[in-house]
Amino acid sequence: MAQYDYDLITIGAGSGGVRASRFAASRYGKRTAVIENRRVGGTCVMRGCVPKKLLVYGAHFADEFADAAGYGWQARAEGFDWGALVGAKNAELDRLEGVYHRILREANVAEINGTGIVTDAHTVEVDGKAYTAEHILVATGGHPVMPKIPGIEHVITSDEALDLAALPERIVIVGGGYIAVEFAGIFNALGVETHLIVRADNILRGFDDAVRNTLRDEMARKGVQLHCETKVNSIERENGNYSLHLDMAEMMDTDLVMYATGRRPNTRGLGLEEAGVELNGRGAVVVDATSKTAVDSIYAIGDVTDRVNLTPVALAEGMAVAETLFGGKPTTVDYANIASAVFSQPPVGTVGLSEAEARENHDIDIYVSRFKPMKFTLSGRDENAMMKLIVDRDTDRVLGCHMVGQDAPEIIQGFAVALKCGATKAQFDATVGIHPTAAEEFVTMRQKLPEHDA
Numbered sequence: 001m002a003q004y005d006y007d008l009i010t011i012g013a014g015s016g017g018v019r020a021s022r023f024a025a026s027r028y029g030k031r032t033a034v035i036e037n038r039r040v041g042g043t044c045v046m047r048g049c050v051p052k053k054l055l056v057y058g059a060h061f062a063d064e065f066a067d068a069a070g071y072g073w074q075a076r077a078e079g080f081d082w083g084a085l086v087g088a089k090n091a092e093l094d095r096l097e098g099v100y101h102r103i104l105r106e107a108n109v110a111e112i113n114g115t116g117i118v119t120d121a122h123t124v125e126v127d128g129k130a131y132t133a134e135h136i137l138v139a140t141g142g143h144p145v146m147p148k149i150p151g152i153e154h155v156i157t158s159d160e161a162l163d164l165a166a167l168p169e170r171i172v173i174v175g176g177g178y179i180a181v182e183f184a185g186i187f188n189a190l191g192v193e194t195h196l197i198v199r200a201d202n203i204l205r206g207f208d209d210a211v212r213n214t215l216r217d218e219m220a221r222k223g224v225q226l227h228c229e230t231k232v233n234s235i236e237r238e239n240g241n242y243s244l245h246l247d248m249a250e251m252m253d254t255d256l257v258m259y260a261t262g263r264r265p266n267t268r269g270l271g272l273e274e275a276g277v278e279l280n281g282r283g284a285v286v287v288d289a290t291s292k293t294a295v296d297s298i299y300a301i302g303d304v305t306d307r308v309n310l311t312p313v314a315l316a317e318g319m320a321v322a323e324t325l326f327g328g329k330p331t332t333v334d335y336a337n338i339a340s341a342v343f344s345q346p347p348v349g350t351v352g353l354s355e356a357e358a359r360e361n362h363d364i365d366i367y368v369s370r371f372k373p374m375k376f377t378l379s380g381r382d383e384n385a386m387m388k389l390i391v392d393r394d395t396d397r398v399l400g401c402h403m404v405g406q407d408a409p410e411i412i413q414g415f416a417v418a419l420k421c422g423a424t425k426a427q428f429d430a431t432v433g434i435h436p437t438a439a440e441e442f443v444t445m446r447q448k449l450p451e452h453d454a
């Protein structure tokens with residue numbers, strides 16, 4: 001008779017939790033259960049990346065119809081039905097949820113519905129029922145956080161934005177990160193008067209400055225009204241209208257306010273600290289390189305650990321934990337050169353160091369290319385692309401590869417492999433381009449940016 005009910009209990013059936021559970025059960029034959037109190041699939045599939053990208057696709061047609069005229073088509077962007085888009089998106093999410101249930105079932109992972117609370121190093125309680133496991137994996141993700149200003153109860157987050165009953169005429173989005181710029185792009189393209197309020201002097205803190213400046217300018221050109229270095233002090237609601245009180249006694253009226261001011265780990269009320277798990281000042285679970293917490297039998301992965309908060313990272317961490325616990329091989333994730341994308345309009349793709357990060361430890365050369373993509377020559381769309389390479393002068397290694405423009409996420413994924421392999425600028429140059437593409441610019445940049453322009 002086994003000492004525990006399960007070999008592994010995972011709390012949270014998001015991307016990371018499902019992957020780790022599935023690997024533990026199907027690859028290593030371990031008795032595994034996963035606990036979830038919302039929909040299986042988690043933030044990425046149900047409330048984040050997937051529905052957001054479907055809305056981005058939907059919004060894109062506005063530009064596509066406009067482009068078509070330049071190519072001889074008499075297509076007009078009219079009759080857009082927001083309800084139809086949301087309905088189709090929700091049907092796809094239902095389908096994906098079914099796929100996730102099937103994956104878990106076929107892998108022999110038991111699903112437990114409810115909120116898991118850790119009561120000791122080997123026990124999780126759900127609705128008063130105790131389940132024991134040799135190992136517990138915390139994969140509870142995060143939630144949106146907002147500043148505590150008067151009237152904040154009137155605002156929505158991206159969760160609600162994905163399911164609005166109707167599009168507003170005007171929206172104010174507060175924040176300058178991934179979520180804020182992505183949703184600003186969606187609403188603006190769908191004809192909503194979109195204001196983006198950013199407390200800093202620019203959007204996308206931490207990204208390369210050329211990316212930040214290019215995207216800011218392109219978004220503004222498309223009609224997003226950016227208000228940088230602007231703070232919201234309070235929000236009032238009256239008769240369906242929202243009044244934002246800004247600094248300097250300025251006011252802004254709108255029909256909807258969305259906050260995208262960051263996310264925090266879901267650790268509250270899980271019994272983690274009581275069980276001996278250490279949390280940091282942001283409430284994130286503190287883990288070692290193998291994702292082990294301060295308690296030997298408890299591991300944590302994904303956004304709840306607040307390391308690199310991206311779905312593919314949670315997947316990698318989940319697989320590493322399964323390998324560590326059941327494959328007999330302590331496994332860590334290599335966090336260097338993780339590519340990421342912002343599905344803004346136009347989108348961003350990036351891998352490696354920003355120029356500012358590279359300058360901290362390297363002597364660097366910079367290569368930049370700015371151009372109007374070929375597709376827009378006939379369509380006349382006023383949108384430019386920017387591509388940038390950062391090269392280490394001593395080793396010739398490409399340290400950073402950044403792009404703003406159509407297909408940037410697809411293009412950068414390939415270059416991420418090159419950076420992971422340690423590719424040099426000479427190897428980029430020796431690569432024959434595919435013509436005519438935007439991507440070929442990355443292998444045909446020969447002109448260094450003069451020092452004073454870098």
Ligand code: NDP
Nearest residue numbers: 147175176177178179180199200205260261262309341342
């Ligand atoms: P981010 O951390 O990316 O951005 C938060 C933004 O809100 C920043 O601009 C920040 O400003 C601003 N902010 C923070 N506090 C306040 C405040 N009190 N008042 C005004 N502005 C404030 O968070 P997001 O919510 O956009 O996204 C959360 C996470 O989700 C991301 O970190 C990312 O990991 C993930 N994500 C990834 C996506 C992708 O890969 N495409 C898409 C969406 C989300 P400042 O810069 O000054 O701190």
